[in-house]
Amino acid sequence: MSTHIANRTRVLTLIGTIITQFALGSVYTWSLFNAQLADKLSEPVSRVAFSFGILSLALAVASSMAGKMQERFSVRKVTIGAGILLGASLLLTAHATNLILLYVFAGFLIGFADGTGYLMTLSNCVKWFPERKGLISACAIGAYGLGSLGFKFINMYLLEHNGLESTFDVWGVIAMVMVIIGGLMMKDAPKQEISAVEAAEGVRDYSLAESMKCPQFWMLALVFLTVCMSGLYVIGVAKDIGQSYVHLSVEVAASAVAIIAVANLGGRLVLGVLSDKMARTNVIAIALAVCLLGVCALLFAHLNMMVFYFAVACIAFSFGGTITVFPSLVSDFFGLNNLTKNYGVIYLGFGIGSFIGSIVASVFGGFIATFYLMFALLVVSLVIALTIKLPNGESDAQLVANN
Structure with a gap:
């Protein structure tokens, strides 16, 4: 062609x-x-x-x-x-x-x-x-x-x-x-050939079966599930959190929906573009830190309208950015040619995560239990993002530097 x-x-x-x-x-x-x-x-x-x-x-x-x-x-x-x-x-x-x-x-x-x-x-x-x-x-x-x-x-x-x-x-x-x-208007993308430089660095395409044998696959799956659970839960019940937990009026609480939409889109654009400029694991670490800041605000800050808006904006920004960067991140770890299959299994965390937050809230009687679960998982995920290596033992930052 x-x-x-x-x-x-x-x-x-x-x-x-x-x-x-x-x-x-x-x-x-x-x-x-x-x-x-x-x-x-x-x-x-x-x-x-x-x-x-x-x-x-x-x-x-x-x-x-x-x-x-x-x-x-x-x-x-x-x-x-x-x-x-x-x-x-x-x-x-x-x-x-x-x-x-x-x-x-x-x-x-x-x-x-x-x-x-x-x-x-x-x-x-x-x-x-x-x-x-x-x-x-x-x-x-x-x-x-x-x-x-x-x-x-x-x-x-x-x-x-x-x-x-x-x-x-x-x-x-x-x-x-x-x-x-x-x-x-679409056509199937051609199969990506691995260059001699990439081959020398140990970069290759992993099949789904090979990917699932790597601990990195399950680490990334946990990070993705964590952000999806946090984002989907808070986005789904933001108005109720504002009313019942922060004690805001219906109108003020409902305004969170617009703030979430803007922050979500902002996260997609800012972190998506940033992920072409720096190591994607670092971009995910930024997203996780922002989300953790939002959850800490809900758990430990004196809550009022501005703190509530800040918290939901942080969580929505992180969620939007993470689901934008993750396909590229998975391709960095396991190659482009099997991306749909490899990311497809990790993407199950989107559906599972949306259920976990609601189930924890209903079993333990309220938002606070889910917030604490989000807090714990975000800390673990942040450690993963800062320490994870590619399957060949290289760091994501080294991959960016070499390319």
């Missing part, structure tokens, strides 16, 4: 990935629908909201399987299939008549469609730009985050003017068309 054609192909793949990620990010508007779905099904909001927990878990599981599907069918075909399934699932959700159907359509199917497209298209795009992995991750994952913001306004408008079922129908069609268009 000539350089001109290769550049055109990878730019088109990047644009297609951004369009796809924007549409896939729309699932994070789910909280807009809980109250109306609860009224329609005559069920408590808490039971209806559980569908999003199923969605998060299905998303993580599908992400871990997407690499195999891409190998068999190509990124284009799998992305188009994910788009069709996402649209169909949203149309089916519009007509769910009981909780079980809601859990199947809105939880399992939407989550599976979203996860299939999310990690595979992100990893494929990163492989096209090995020299700009952090920046490309920031563009793709930033689009995913902006999708939740953009579709928030679209879905709020539709809910206000068209009603619940029509909103799901229109949302389904828009998201499906965007993912299909994005998929048509």
Whole structure:
């Protein structure tokens, strides 16, 4: 493939990935629908909201399987299939008549469609730009985050003017068309060849089975689970923390949602770009330190509105930055060619982490137990980030210096 054609192909793949990620990010508007779905099904909001927990878990599981599907069918075909399934699932959700159907359509199917497209298209795009992995991750994952913001306004408008079922129908069609268009623009990234310099330094591609035999794989998995548990738990209940724990008014507590959105996006952009300039383990250490600062504020500071905003901003910044940098970090440790599979298994921590925080809070009766668990795991993860070596015994900083 000539350089001109290769550049055109990878730019088109990047644009297609951004369009796809924007549409896939729309699932994070789910909280807009809980109250109306609860009224329609005559069920408590808490039971209806559980569908999003199923969605998060299905998303993580599908992400871990997407690499195999891409190998068999190509990124284009799998992305188009994910788009069709996402649209169909949203149309089916519009007509769910009981909780079980809601859990199947809105939880399992939407989550599976979203996860299939999310990690595979992100990893494929990163492989096209090995020299700009952090920046490309920031563009793709930033689009995913902006999708939740953009579709928030679209879905709020539709809910206000068209009603619940029509909103799901229109949302389904828009998201499906965007993912299909994005998929048509993508091509599978070429297999990355390891240079003579990298080979001499011991850099190589690890299969999933080989990666899972390395202690570094499980260390990175623990770090990822820690940040996801902290971020997803606090983002999910920020308003409730503000009201019940900090004793703020509903309006002041609800403003945390906007602060989280800005900090989350800021983390993706700042740490994503920074990860192309310095060792990615150091970038993750910065993210963990910022998150630890936020958790310490919630646990040990005298709480008021500004301290609460500062704490949730720190945690959201860290979460956004970590999920942006992690695909590139995993490729540094285990190679680019099997990134979708290797990161796919680590990404299960996203779904598991979202459950652990809520389970600990419900078993031990409140936020404080989860905050202490977050504190302990963040300390352990920070030590890992500062001391972890590549599987060949080199440090991440040495890899950056050599390149």
